[in-house]
Ligand SMILES: [Zn+2]
């Protein structure tokens with residue numbers, strides 16, 4: 001079981017949080033206790049054996065994931081277009097090995113992964129393929145473009161009048 005511990009009194013804006021994993025061999029319905037243990041660099045203790053959890057990776061919360069989606073795709077992170085967007089962009093990105101697709105490096109302190117600019121991956125499709133994907137999507141959902149956004153291939157998505165395909 002994995003979950004993130006956050007300090008409820010600290011408002012972390014645009015900050016990833018740590019995800020911990022159990023370091024013991026307990027399995028089944030095992031939770032993590034509340035609060036950090038006294039050992040440095042360790043998370044909350046296993047609720048069964050008390051062994052401290054260890055840092056696993058940095059993660060974004062849901063708002064941050066939506067920001068990232070918009071940044072990567074140039075599309076609004078919510079709306080009826082998401083299903084088609086999933087379909088047309090599937091397989092066009094590859095995950096980043098350097099950060100295990102998390103977009104972050106570091107343990108005690110985080111930094112955006114320099115290999116993928118914090119996005120957790122990179123476009124691997126050629127430009128022609130990407131343009132076709134955006135044309136298809138925006139033809140169907142012209143309002144899907146995030147305001148002022150550029151697509152992965154530099155098409156000004158936000159500037160397109162409804163129903164007009166990019167050239
Ligand atoms: Zn345990």
Ligand SMILES: [Zn+2]
Pocket residue numbers: 096097098099100101102103104113114115116117118119120121
């Ligand atoms: Zn990376």
